[in-house]
Amino acid sequence: MTFETGNSEAALLTPEEMGRADKLTIESGVPGIVLMERAGQAVARAVGERVATGDKVLFLCGPGNNGGDGFIAARCLAAAGYAVRIFVLKDPAELKGDALEAFERLGPVASNQCGKAIEGDDIADDFISSLGSSDLVIDALFGAGLDRPLAGTVLKLVELVNQSGVPVLAVDLPSGVSGASGLILGGAIKSCATVTFFRAKPGHLLLPGRELCGETKVADIGILAQTLEEISPDTFRNSPELWLGSWPRPETSAHKYSRGHAVVFGGPMSSTGAARLSAGAALRAGAGLVTLASPPDAMMVNACHLTAVMLRKVSDTGSITGFLTDERLNALLIGPGFGVGATTRTVVEALLAANRAIVLDADALTSFSEDPDALFGMIRSSPGPVLLTPHEGEFSKLFPDIAGDKLQRARLAAERSGAILVLKGPDSVIAAPDGRAAINRNAPPWLATAGSGDVLAGIAVGLLAQGVPGFEAGCQAVWLHGEAGLESGPGLTAEDLAPALKSVIRGVVDKSSVGHR
Ligand SMILES: NC(=O)C1=CN([C@@H]2O[C@H](COP(=O)(O)OP(=O)(O)OC[C@H]3O[C@@H](n4cnc5c(N)ncnc54)[C@H](O)[C@@H]3O)[C@@H](O)[C@H]2O)[C@@H](O)CC1
Numbered sequence: 001m002t003f004e005t006g007n008s009e010a011a012l013l014t015p016e017e018m019g020r021a022d023k024l025t026i027e028s029g030v031p032g033i034v035l036m037e038r039a040g041q042a043v044a045r046a047v048g049e050r051v052a053t054g055d056k057v058l059f060l061c062g063p064g065n066n067g068g069d070g071f072i073a074a075r076c077l078a079a080a081g082y083a084v085r086i087f088v089l090k091d092p093a094e095l096k097g098d099a100l101e102a103f104e105r106l107g108p109v110a111s112n113q114c115g116k117a118i119e120g121d122d123i124a125d126d127f128i129s130s131l132g133s134s135d136l137v138i139d140a141l142f143g144a145g146l147d148r149p150l151a152g153t154v155l156k157l158v159e160l161v162n163q164s165g166v167p168v169l170a171v172d173l174p175s176g177v178s179g180a181s182g183l184i185l186g187g188a189i190k191s192c193a194t195v196t197f198f199r200a201k202p203g204h205l206l207l208p209g210r211e212l213c214g215e216t217k218v219a220d221i222g223i224l225a226q227t228l229e230e231i232s233p234d235t236f237r238n239s240p241e242l243w244l245g246s247w248p249r250p251e252t253s254a255h256k257y258s259r260g261h262a263v264v265f266g267g268p269m270s271s272t273g274a275a276r277l278s279a280g281a282a283l284r285a286g287a288g289l290v291t292l293a294s295p296p297d298a299m300m301v302n303a304c305h306l307t308a309v310m311l312r313k314v315s316d317t318g319s320i321t322g323f324l325t326d327e328r329l330n331a332l333l334i335g336p337g338f339g340v341g342a343t344t345r346t347v348v349e350a351l352l353a354a355n356r357a358i359v360l361d362a363d364a365l366t367s368f369s370e371d372p373d374a375l376f377g378m379i380r381s382s383p384g385p386v387l388l389t390p391h392e393g394e395f396s397k398l399f400p401d402i403a404g405d406k407l408q409r410a411r412l413a414a415e416r417s418g419a420i421l422v423l424k425g426p427d428s429v430i431a432a433p434d435g436r437a438a439i440n441r442n443a444p445p446w447l448a449t450a451g452s453g454d455v456l457a458g459i460a461v462g463l464l465a466q467g468v469p470g471f472e473a474g475c476q477a478v479w480l481h482g483e484a485g486l487e488s489g490p491g492l493t494a495e496d497l498a499p500a501l502k503s504v505i506r507g508v509v510d511k512s513s514v515g516h517r
């Protein structure tokens with residue numbers, strides 16, 4: 001996979017990749033201390049936006065470069081008239097490199113306003129009394145260099161800060177949050193704001209880390225975007241920058257067939273709503289035509305509820321195969337309300353053999369709980385893109401042995417299945433077998449409502465029908481779904497989502513049309 005510069009804005013860097021970006025920049029002639037100055041000054045500016053001159057700002061500085069950023073910010077704020085107190089974790093004599101240089105640059109501030117946070121195995125009394133009277137705490141304990149769980153007195157210190165109720169601004173990451181995974185190692189600071197550098201890290205978007213970051217700001221410290229070409233990151237924030245280039249923009253001469261024809265396979269009479277939700281969303285997502293393929297017993301109820309979505313009776317696998325001889329039917333969705341069991345497995349097999357773009361959701365996934373490898377084998381022999389859209393429960397049935405953080409799990413599952421994996425939830429991850437992954441963060445919790453996933457699957461098949469490649473279709477669908485949730489607002493039901501897509505899509509089209517008018 002080659003890194004496209006267009007993805008630069010959306011790139012996320014693991015702490016290890018960020019270390020390489022720092023190193024490449026330093027090798028290109030920018031001293032580390034210059035980067036640290038810029039980082040510290042960005043932190044100081046963020047503090048200035050939150051508290052006023054004269055307010056009490058307490059710095060907690062760790063033993064590495066994260067602490068170094070803290071020293072720089074403390075010096076800037078002291079010079080600007082803030083009442084700064086600095087508490088270091090380790091004896092300053094043990095500081096090294098740029099962090100030592102940053103400490104030395106504190107000058108007289110170091111001798112007058114600096115103390116130790118920990119004395120022996122206890123938290124220093126001076127720290128405890130300063131904390132209580134502070135207006136803001138700056139967490140510069142650990143950032144990218146966190147390499148083990150917080151424990152002992154350091155953990156107690158973090159708990160004390162969290163209990164104090166004093167707002168915290170974190171440097172790079174709230175200490176204790178893994179930048180790579182968003183997992184909490186031992187315990188972590190809860191901040192109301194975080195300032196990170198150059199690019200955000202996966203840990204800023206993945207739960208539970210995201211919840212501890214507060215408002216996250218990415219500061220420019222002079223690392224050039226071209227540095228990313230060498231690093232070639234494969235994790236992205238799911239935002240329009242990532243996929244606007246693949247947005248399906250109909251030609252002026254478009255007709256409905258040129259915009260694709262999606263087919264949603266519906267279930268029996270007692271559970272028809274899910275597939276209708278999907279079909280309506282597919283149409284709204286821009287597919288030129290959408291057909292709901294219905295079993296005979298559900299024809300009447302479907303017919304009573306459909307207007308722009310077309311209806312087709314399919315009674316068995318044979319009639320489905322016959323239906324699919326129409327090559328214009330280019331994207332298929334099965335799962336929502338379809339039913340779990342052997343019939344579903346047979347139909348999925350037929351669809352995967354039909355060389356179309358396919359979304360497998362809900363019952364189509366659960367039907368393979370006993371033998372996921374059979375499904376993966378079929379996916380691997382299917383030439384078209386396949387999207388799997390499991391929630392955590394469905395995921396654990398298909399991939400019972402896959403453990404780790406959400407990003408790792410989605411990637412491993414995509415690699416194993418050969419499909420684009422959309423692992424849903426508040427921090428949905430979209431992963432491709434080639435290693436690319438995107439993390440979504442725009443979805444509001446009121447999307448956790450019956451039928452919401454059916455709409456997501458419908459949006460995805462609607463985008464596939466328009467020729468959007470699998471990974472981008474998954475990313476676009478998850479993002480549109482999140483925006484539709486925001487647009488609908490609290491109290492939404494799944495029925496509200498497709499109508500809300502209209503203004504969401506208008507926003508994307510306006511963005512993608514810049515330069516085309
Ligand atoms: N020149 C650079 O490389 C730049 C680095 N920057 C800052 O540097 C940070 C990374 O610096 P470092 O790599 O020095 O790492 P950190 O400062 O994040 O932490 C490393 C130190 O913490 C200790 N440590 C790790 N986990 C611990 C735990 N659970 N309990 C106790 N001690 C623990 C390690 O032993 C090591 O001494 C970034 O987060 C960022 O804030 C920025 O200044 C930008 C430029």
Ligand SMILES: Nc1ncnc2c1ncn2[C@@H]1O[C@H](COP(=O)(O)OP(=O)(O)O)[C@@H](O)[C@H]1O
Binds near residue numbers: 455
């Ligand atoms: N807490 C949450 N915050 C944001 N989005 C959520 C949350 N919980 C679920 N979602 C989203 O709502 C949808 C629910 O899908 P799913 O679990 O399949 O529900 P259903 O089967 O009822 O349609 C998914 O897109 C998921 O990402």
Ligand SMILES: [K+]
Binds near residue numbers: 066142173175
């Ligand atoms: K920190």
